[in-house]
Amino acid sequence: MLEEIGPDGDTRSVVVPACDAGEEIGSFVVLDDGFCISWAAAPPFQRGGAPYREPRVARYARDGRCMWSSPISLGALSHTGVVEAGVHTDWEVRPKQPWTPQEVDVDHWEPLLVSGDRVAASFVDSRGGIGATFFLDLAGGGIVASTKPLPAGRKAMAGPAEFLIGSQGYGEFSTARYDRDGAQVAQWNSHGAMLVDASGAVRGPELENRLPSRSRFRVLTDMGTLVDGPVLTGYYTSYPALDRAGTAVFWRDGRLLAIDSSLGQQEYFATDDSRNVMSRTLLLDTGQVAFALDNELLLFQTSLGPLALGAWPCGDGNLHGNPVRWTD
Template identity: 65%
Template sequence: MLGAVSFPGVVEMGDRTGWEVRPREPWVPEEIGVDHWEPLLVAADRIAASFTDTRGGIGRTFFLDLDSGEIVSATSPAPTGRKAIAGPGQFLIGSQGYGAFTTGRFGRDGAETACWASHGAMLVDKNGSASGPELENRLPSRSRFRRLAPDNSLVDGPALTGYYTSYPAMDCEGTAVFWRDGKLIAVDTDLAGHELFAMDDSRAVIGRALLLDEGVVAISLDNEVLLFCAPLGRLGEGPWPCGEGNLQGNPLLS
């Protein structure tokens, strides 16, 4: 059960008065829709299942035991954001909108163990370190490529222009590659940015970055697929090296 949901700054449609701001009054949604931005996440013996109210964009993530199906814990209602597997039984849960811009790390017991003032398309490397391009509904862009440090602080990478971003992929050396603002960008382990390709293009429908064999990167833009030969290695072996986090979501082709 999603239950009553509320969040400061939520805008709800009224019958006669139009859009009405109700910052703290809980309301029960008439219908909910399954979060379609990320798949159902299964990490060791834990499942993270997210549901979002279709009118306000406020949702919750429920953590379940894989064997029994029992609910272990649930997040508080918050604007929906990106998610990722952070390790065995561990998840990153992002929240973005209505003033929220955070990413929390949740452990096997469903408790939040860390929280960062950032939200984005995060990658998790083989050492459990998370990083990725920030995603914020704002122009001009204030986003950067960020690394989430263990002490809840942020390590700055390059500033990012534009708005629309592909989900990145990380190679075995820890270099992330993604498409943003008409550019194919790589960010290495030192958080140095490298522009691999650029063109005058602001298309909004962008697929995730697929890292194929021999450093080939595939990006879909609207009805086109672009292939690039980049100085990259094979897909990384971390728990979440790309969108959907596995070889079935990001096939390695020979």
């Protein structure tokens, strides 16, 4: 079910969209006139004997009435470098083979993004980390296009009906931009927590599963090239926020960092705190920066301006954590 909670903590409304036995909500987005939901199979021990079901994406009115439901056929989620173990018995010697799961254990952390008249729904198998993104028409639910299976990475909205899809792992380290038709129109050899400003420019800290760090703060140009910013030490990073002057702020390696539009770096705070479970970064109109570190909320007063007005100025697209961008 979806439950609306008011600022005082009271329940305002409850919507229970119809679903099949053995499936559960993966991600959802609140629209002006209702909801969009990605459904996925529950883990086997929670299905109660119900059969495995492939995922689907559905749109609902405010009262829970289903407007459309589109099944998603994931196909073979295989990728070079992801292999099953070899088998050696008295009767057979079988070498390692590309791993293709029969039932996809969908990772429920994958976002559901709505921009303009398009929906980007990503489904990743949590065991192998390989997934694909499907682009759907918001009005009728038809599947417009999909990406090929790739190691999962960060996603963002790049503008009206456009999306950034990242891939990291198994030799992949890239970000691609997809247009309204689901066609790839640009690609960069970088992956990270990307920010998009009002002009459509893309920048952010790189995220790579490697120590010592080789990551930098990067600008991704329209020509598919990269502009180098400061080197980033450490590993874990809060999803950054971008102010209207083009300065990005984020927590990494025990420091609160700000990198301006000229790629100059400022350090607002530093500590030897090694905690690594962190949230996205919120930037309030007064220049306050807020984020969570494990079970603690940290607040800093800075000289930063209000949050930028672009398609993706921070993680989840806006301060309400609702990844929607509408066109005029």
